[in-house]
Amino acid sequence: MSDPDGYFGEQVAARYDDPSSEMFQPETVNRTIDFLAALAGDGRALELGIGTGRIALPLTERGVPVHGIDMSRAMVARMHAKEGGSAIGVTIGDFATTTVDGTFSVVYLVFNTIMNLTTQAEQVACFRNAASHLAPGGRFVIEVSVPDLRILPPGQTTVPFRIGPTRWAYDRYDVATQAMSSNYVEVVEEHGRFRSIPFRYVWPSELDLMAQLAGLRLQERWEDWTRAPFTHESRHHVSVWEKPLA
Known part of the structure; x- marks a missing residue:
């Protein structure tokens, strides 16, 4: 970056x-x-x-x-x-x-x-x-x-943790590498913004x-x-x- x-x-x-x-x-x-x-x-x-x-x-x-x-x-x-x-x-x-x-x-x-x-x-x-x-x-x-892997159904890699009218957020997991990311989507004045932050659990x-x-x-x-x-x-x-x- x-x-x-x-x-x-x-x-x-x-x-x-x-x-x-x-x-x-x-x-x-x-x-x-x-x-x-x-x-x-x-x-x-x-x-x-x-x-x-x-x-x-x-x-x-x-x-x-x-x-x-x-x-x-x-x-x-x-x-x-x-x-x-x-x-x-x-x-x-x-x-x-x-x-x-x-x-x-x-x-x-x-x-x-x-x-x-x-x-x-x-x-x-x-x-x-x-x-x-x-x-x-x-x-x-x-x-x-x-x-939080116990909440993942078989085959699922994404877990939402915020849902609103203009803001959404979700975590994505890769159980093979322990890589994950927190992802944020926001709509401001009809324009979308996306931000992703990587982590390792x-x-x-x-x-x-x-x-x-x-x-x-x-x-x-x-x-x-x-x-x-x-x-x-x-x-x-x-x-x-x-x-x-x-």
Whole structure:
């Protein structure tokens, strides 16, 4: 893609902060902050894919110093324009390989951001990059959905998740490669717009193996930020891997 911001350029950045979305609801944000702040303690946090600061800003307000890595200048500009946003340092680059100075008590990826890395090799590199930034005893946290393949009838590859008079959205899956995409169709003044964002879905057990390759070990896994039990019916998980002290 020619856009230096990848799939998250100005068109996406301008509409990303949706107050009606569940991810922006105060209770959702507060639960996330409570969870991460407890892990960070008196240390620093590194957010991979910091975006418009949905989590970084309130986490900083809680007293946790946050640094971010993101390749989208448009998204980061939105964060820096918010109150307190200019005080948060951001390194522009691919969070699978970009490095920053110092070590952190917690490194985190929220809201399916690990799936923005569209190959297994990139996801493995992300774990290794996170591990290299963690202090001994530090934790790597990922919030991501469980692949929704059980809702696919035989032969079907597409699942709609938004249907309205002028807006439609659907996911497409390739179970042979674990490639998927979220696709959006919108009609504005009788003109259609189409946008497609690629992802790679990943299983909890696969993430655990990536963690082992990076020298991390699973510490805990929950269904969500409230620490509800993770079960075979869970559609999301929050997982925490620890860097050993020795």
